Structures are given as C-alpha cells and as structure tokens.
Amino acid sequence: MDHFPTNWGRPRNDAFDAYATYPIHQRPYNGPKDTFADGVQRTQQPIVTGTSVLAIKYKDGVMMAADNLASYGSLARFKDVQRLHQVGNYTVIGAGGDMSDFQYIQYILEELSIDEISAQDGHELGPIEIHEYMSQLMYARRSKMNPLWNSLLIGGFKDGKRFLSYVDLLGTTYSASTLATGYGAFIAQPLLRKAVEGREDVITEEEARKILEDSMRVLFYRDARSMNKFQIATISSAGVSISDSMQLETAWSFAENIRGYGAQTQ
C-alpha cells in the first residue's frame, strides 16, 4: 500500500502532470535516505490545502468568501473547514494554501490579540496593523527559507475606513478593490473587476453578496479543488459577521449535451 496520497489515482508515468494538479503535483521521495542529512523539516510544499479566497470592497465595507474544503492532494479530505477567521473586532483573515500553516497563523494571532488586550492601553488592532504584522511575519519566514505556505487576504473596517489587502508566502503585498487568491486569481478576479472597479461606493450589501456568490459558482464549476459549500464574511461599521456555511444553486443539465470528448459514443 502506498501511503502517500499525492501518488493516488494517478497515471503510472506521472512525471508528466497531465491533469495539472499543481500546486501538489510533486511526489514525495519514498526511497532510502540519510536520517541525519536534514534534521529539521521545512515546508517545501503544501500538504492539506485550501483553494481560492475572494474579497471585494462595497458601499459599507468589505465582503469576503471562501469554501469549506481542505484538500489532500486531489482527495477532498476535510469538508467542514473554516478558512475565514476573525481577528480582533475589525478584521477577517482568509487563507488559501497549507491549512496547518494557517492554523499556526491563527494561533500566533490569538497570542498577539491576548497580549494587546492585556495591555489595556486603549489601543485595538485594526486590519492595517494585522496586515502589517502578517506581511512582516511572512517576509521574515521566506527570508529564513522556511515559509508559511499561504496566500492571505486581510479585510477589515475601522474608524470609518475600509481595508483590503493581500500577503503571500514570499511576503509580497498589495491592495485593490477586488482581490482573489489561488485559482480565483485567474477565474474570479476578471469577473470581480468587471463588477466592482469604479463602483466601490455604490454596491449594496445584497449586490456584493450576489457578485461573490456568482464568482464562487463559476469557481465551483471550473476549479477541481473547490467545493459547493462556502461562507461569506462581511466587515462594516456594524462589525464582523461570518455566515454559516451555504450551498449554491448549480445546474448540470447542460452536461449531457456536451459532445466531442468523454464517454458518449455519438
């Protein structure tokens, strides 16, 4: 029995990644190895992974979406994972990439929040501070060649101002009125830009929700590592709220009309 899931369900010659399973196309080396060659293991590839996170600015604040799947290679391993996480009273952090690294980040931020609350100095961490902290942490870890293998979206609302920004395993940061990580950057980002750019101060909460739901639906149709169960976070002057998990309406009746490839004979 081969215990390494990245080897499962693959053609025998899979040096060629015919199914484009990137970013988890690498097979582990199962042969003999020198026990002491590297005493310390570092993250060289993500193992249990989350896919895209989407976020947009709208009239009252910021809205984010992520599905509940954590994949183990191509196996849909954990189907009730929260990838949107509240930090303090003003911020939500959404993660794609390695889920164990994300849980470590949650732990670090929890420690940080406790320290800040304990200080009782009248200061509270907002999204700007959390993003700066995360970008310094991610850049420091990449500089030690020991990265936290995530792309993070940090959204928030504090002192009447919206905030939305990105940071990844290299420490690269940027902000824009629409952001998407992972496959969402290829598939959902163009849709989000078309719907949002230049209309950030007009879009209502209902419209923002519809924009994100439509994009999540497209991702579910096209991203093989996604799932039809997701959550939406809204951050506005009313504070942070992360929804319960939702299902999307999808239609598959068109599938039987597809011709030209697959199993059908005519």
Next chain:
Amino acid sequence: MIMPDMDSLAHPQERRFNPYTENGGTILAIAGADFSVIAGDTRQSEGYSIQTRYAPKVFRLTDRAVLAVNGFAADGNMFVKKVKQRLEWYHHAHAKDMPLRAIARLIQTMLYARRFFPYYVYNILGGIEEDGTGAVYSFDPVGSYEREACRAAGAAQSLVQPFLDNQIYFKNQEAAQGTSHPSHLPLETVLSIVIDSFTSATERHIEVGDGLEIFIALSKGRTLQGMESIRGLQELTVTEDGERLFVMRRDLKKD
C-alpha cells in the same frame, strides 16, 4: 501563483522553495542642470496576472531625494523601509537631511551587505546634490552604482534606455552645422520624454501600464517656469532653502 507549463513538468526535478519572484513594471530617472525627474508606473504583476493597478514604486526619501525601486516587490518595500529608517536615524543624530551622494553610498553598502542573499531590486536614486545640480544614481541589486544623467530600469528597460540614449545623450545624432548638442535639457522637454517613454512602453510591454507617477525635484530658487498648470501636478514640500518637490500623476492604458 504561476501556471506551470507542461515542459517544465516533463521531467522529474528536485524542487526547492524559490524566495524570489518578479513583479514587473518600469522606472526611469533623468537629471537636468537644476532639477531631477524620477518616474515609475504603478502596475504590479506576477506572470500574466495583474495583482494591482496601484502599487507605488517611487518614494520620497527627503525633501531633495527620491528613490525608485523595481524588481521583487516584497524586497523593494523592505529595502525602502530600511533606507527610510537609516535616514531617520541620521536626522536624529545630525539634525539635517542626509545629502544625496551620501544616500547613494548608504544604499550601496546596504545592498552589498546582502551580497549572498541579495535584495532582488534595481534602484534608481534621483534628487538635488548639495551644489544644487540635479542628479541620478543607478544601482544593480548588489550595490554597484554610478552617477548618470539618465537611466531606465525594469521590465521595459530594453525599450526605454535606447530611446533615452538617443534623446538625452543624442547618440547617433549629428548636430546641425555650426551648433552642438545641449548638455542638459529643459524640464518641459524632459517631462515630455518621460511621458512618451511610458506611453510607448505601455503599448509594447504587457507588464507596464495602469498609472504613472512622476516626482520632480527642483533646485533652490528655480521655478517651474510656466509648467505650473500642467495637468495632474501637485506640490509636496518646500525646504527652508527653497528646494521644491512635486509629484505628477497620470493614467496609463489599463489593458
């Protein structure tokens, strides 16, 4: 995230974490007799994806020094942050801004200190020297530097630098009989060259576009000479000596 191409997956490979990426964009600086112009586009990209349409690459360091950074954005931001920190310490110690040529040497030492894990960043420093002349210093990622009259760096360097060689240094141009090429161009001409450089680079290079940010540092006593009403111009600071710093923001094509 970069889409893998099938060629690179065709053979099994030893893969290591790569701590660098390339974030596109182009920067450019031109020195005049008593001014300096430092410009950069505002697009940040990775592969074929535009990450954002506005991520500044040009930063005000002091009232007479401006630094443009291009290459790996995370390294660039960290480097600018550290340079600003060193300049603040200098200010606390000496109660004055660090002179431009000293900033240039500081940047060289800071870059070379990381010779064996370099900041993957091309730097161009522009501003006004202590003698009032406009200056441009350009650096490679490990700190080699020189003072020049003009320099382009980044994704469209190979498009822009030859244009500058022709228009600023008059390379391959014969002066008309009985005349000679000017050694310094007027501000108005320089600004036109900068704007044309970026609109052209935007047309021919996919990593250039979205927005243009041009910083203009003027020597003491020098005015804008009729350029006051140019579109998108905004004054940032005036020093006690009368050196002035402006920024000009323009749109570039977003496709």
